[in-house]
Structure formats: C-alpha cells, structure tokens
Amino acid sequence: MAASRPRQTTSSDSLTFADLGVPDALNRVLAATGVDRPFPIQAATLPDALAGRDVLGRGRTGSGKTYAFVLAVLTRLAATAAPRQAGRPRALILVPTRELATQIDSVMAPLAQALSLRTMTIFGGVGARPQVAGLRAGVDVLVACPGRLADHVETGHARLDAVEITVLDEADHMADLGFLPTVRRLLDQTPRGGQRLLFSATLDAGVDVLVRRFLTDPVVHSVDSTLSPVAAMAHHVLHVHAEDRLAVLVELTAAPGRTVVFTRTKRGAKTLARRLVAAGVAAVELHGNLAQGARTRNLQAFSDGQAQALVATDIAARGIHVDDVALVVHADPPVEHKAYLHRSGRTARAGAAGTVVTLMTDGQVPEVRELTRKAGVTATTTRLRPGDALLRELAPGERTLVPQPMPQPAGSRHETQRAGSRHETQRAGSRHETQRTGSRHETQPAHGGRGRRGGKPAPTTSERSGAAAFSARARPVARHGGR
Structure with missing residues (x-):
C-alpha cells in the first residue's frame, strides 16, 4: 500500500528546512515531492531533535508530525554513519497500526535512499519469514507495530541494544489500544542513553507514564491538540x-x-x-x-x-x-x-x-x-x-x-474474520485478545487477520x-x- 504523501504548500513563517539544519540531500527530495516549507510542528521540534534532545511533541493528525521525526531520525543517523548490523536496527519507530507503519515507510523511503540508509516495516497479518530475512540483512530504521516486533525480539531475530533513536508515534492511540505494556518491554531493551521522541495528541495517564519513565528532560512542543477543531x-x-x-x-x-x-x-x-x-x-x-x-x-x-x-x-x-x-x-x-x-x-x-x-x-x-x-x-x-x-x-x-x-455474502470463513475466533482482536495484553498470525504478541485491535485458501489470500x-x-x-x- 502506498497512500499518498502529505503535500505541503503553506507555512507559518519564512523558515526553510535548510534553516532548521536539514541536509541538502534531503532538501532536494523534499522539494521534488512538493514539500518546501516546514509546518509549525516541524519548525518547532526539528532544532531540538537534531541537537539530540528528547522531544515530546503534541499535535493533531495532519499537522506534519511524520516529517518532523523522519527528518530528524535520518539526519542524525547519516551524521554518525555507523555500520549496518544484522538484526540490530539503529532507529526504531513504534506505531499502533499496520496502515500507519506502511504510510510512514512510504514517506521515509525516498529520503532514506538519498542517504544510503535502509528502512523496513514490521507488523502482523503477513508472513514473518520475509521480515526475518530483512532483519538478517540489516536495517537502519525499523518501523514496527509493537506485537510482531516483540515476537522477533523474543525469537532472537531482532535485538534493540543498538537503537540510537526511538520514536513513539500516536502514543495516545497505542495507549487506547492496550499496547503500552508491550511498548514498555520494548523500550526497556533500548539503550538507556538513546534519544527518544514521543508524539501524542494528548497526555493521558498511560502516555504520561511513558514520558516520565523513558524521556530525559524532554523539550515539550505543543502545536494544535488533536482535540482542537480545525478552522478550515x-x-x-x-x-x-x-x-x-x-x-x-x-x-x-x-x-x-x-x-x-x-x-x-x-x-x-x-x-x-x-x-x-x-x-x-x-x-x-x-x-x-x-x-x-x-x-x-x-x-x-x-x-x-x-x-x-x-x-x-x-x-x-x-x-x-x-x-x-x-x-x-x-x-x-x-x-x-x-x-x-x-x-x-x-x-x-x-x-x-x-x-x-x-x-x-x-x-x-x-x-x-x-x-x-x-x-x-x-x-x-x-x-x-x-x-x-x-x-x-x-x-x-x-x-x-x-x-x-448486489454482491452476495461471502459465507466463508476464508473471506472474513469471525468474531469470537482465536484471530479476533479487541485489546492487547492476553492470548485471547491478540492476533495469532504466527505470533503470541501481535496486537492489531479490530484489524483482523489473514483469510487463506491454498496458501494464498482468499478473495x-x-x-x-x-x-x-x-x-x-x-x-x-x-x-x-x-x-
């Protein structure tokens, strides 16, 4: 899936990405995709993120958070130029849903390519073997849903001890879906001194626990809560x-x-x-x-x-x-x-x-x-x-x-995921509530699993x-x- 990238044509001021410290290689890719001026949350967070500070960013969806953390992560990784290691990503972006993981990777991939960095996604509902192969080949930035990543960590296919930068996107949504226990276990395995960027619409109790436990003296930038109505x-x-x-x-x-x-x-x-x-x-x-x-x-x-x-x-x-x-x-x-x-x-x-x-x-x-x-x-x-x-x-x-x-009802267990089956996902945290696509941990609430017939997805x-x-x-x- 390659959902369209956000297009940016307006800005709150005259700042450019170059003014904020984004390297020329990335600026050229941004310009080619029509992204020429930073949005407020990008202008606010990028200087601190590029300086290595922990950042807590609050803003509604559509405010430009993806570019805010993607540009920071790629710029910092390119500056250190550490060698790629099998199963040991250098940056980790945790997200609540498969669609969001794919969308972030589609935005990031051309930028990463310009810096000779490798990215990949990890989530459930698809086969684990290609993911294992990708991890073994080495990856710089891993965009992952918590459940499937926890599986790969448990089986030894992924280690998080080399993660230099961790991003939590839509942290409040992860809390709503019950992911926080798994997120905490994953973050505990990243280096204590690594940089952490957390983006959330609200600071509910669960998110606040993450902030206090894992962020060190974070710089807080708030640009339009997701609960703020949009004037347009x-x-x-x-x-x-x-x-x-x-x-x-x-x-x-x-x-x-x-x-x-x-x-x-x-x-x-x-x-x-x-x-x-x-x-x-x-x-x-x-x-x-x-x-x-x-x-x-x-x-x-x-x-x-x-x-x-x-x-x-x-x-x-x-x-x-x-x-x-x-x-x-x-x-x-x-x-x-x-x-x-x-x-x-x-x-x-x-x-x-x-x-x-x-x-x-x-x-x-x-x-x-x-x-x-x-x-x-x-x-x-x-x-x-x-x-x-x-x-x-x-x-x-x-x-x-x-x-x-009028399409006829499928009438087949291969066409839809039956409620009450072992595949049905409601909340993370128990074996009855997690998606069992070859994984004890994969948690994609209300996102379904794979209907298969003869090894191929059923129509x-x-x-x-x-x-x-x-x-x-x-x-x-x-x-x-x-x-």
Missing part, C-alpha cells in the same frame, strides 16, 4: 428519516472526489459498502474483518482514485492519510467526541479545507447534540430529504452512478464488489484538487 473544516448535521439514510449517502458519495464514510461496526461498513456499490457508487470497505491484503488493496484503490468512497470503521480514523479527501461522512455518529474529531481529521489536512457531515435520525438528536458540544464544534443542522439542493452544495459536481449487482466480498469491479469499468473518478 465546515461541520454539518443532516437530520434525515431513517429510510432516507442510504439515498442521502448515495447522493453525497456519488459526487466527484474522495469521501470517507464512517460506521460504528465492521458489519455496518461491509453492508453499507455493498449497498453503495449496488447503487452505482465506486466504494470499498476498510475494517478489521478484512485480511491484510484486502485492506491494502482497498486503501490503494481509494488512494489511486479507482474508488471514490471508502466506507470504514474507526480503523481509518487515525494515522491514515490520503490526499484530497474533501468530505467525511459520519453515517453512524460515533459514541464519543474524541472519535468524532479523529474521524473528521481525515479531511482538512495539511492546510486544506474540508467538510464534515453527520447523519442524524430522530432518535439520535440528543446524542448528536451532546457529541458536537463536547467536540467544541459549531455544526449547521438541516432537516432534509433526498434531492435537497444542500447535498450538491456539500458535495458539488456531476453525479455518476454505474449500478452493479473477499470487498475485492469482488470493490476495486476490481471499478478497474473493470475503467471509469475515471474525478478528484478534488488533483494530487
């Missing part, structure tokens, strides 16, 4: 009849451009994606019941423009970036306000504008009012029916519908009704603002 984001609540919900969603998602639609449950995401496809919308699903290969292909289809709608659970609410998502729709209002803000953060990223729509039925009025109040957003509430002119204002452009036959409903169907049509999908 417009919020709308559409009060609809329950029977009009699907028709309204079709009108919103059939518009040109990319839309992320959130549901509360995996079953809801699967069902809604199938119904949108049947109505003619190029939609794919993303949730924990999909095998890793299907998740990667569906996210790629959305990123590439083969699919214009991504129907997802909160698995997509944090750490996933795709350029030009102009609209986020809460088909199911989330339970609490933090989830609302994290979901909404898939749009209005890197200085762009965006629109957030919440569908509300009669029975949901009190909870949605309380949700927006706690989120600190002012939403415009409108009661409407399908065909209302406001729908075209919220999602402008010519609607294109190419109805497909999923999403693959048959999603990206493959859209490729067969060879129909271009218009985008908001290009790439």
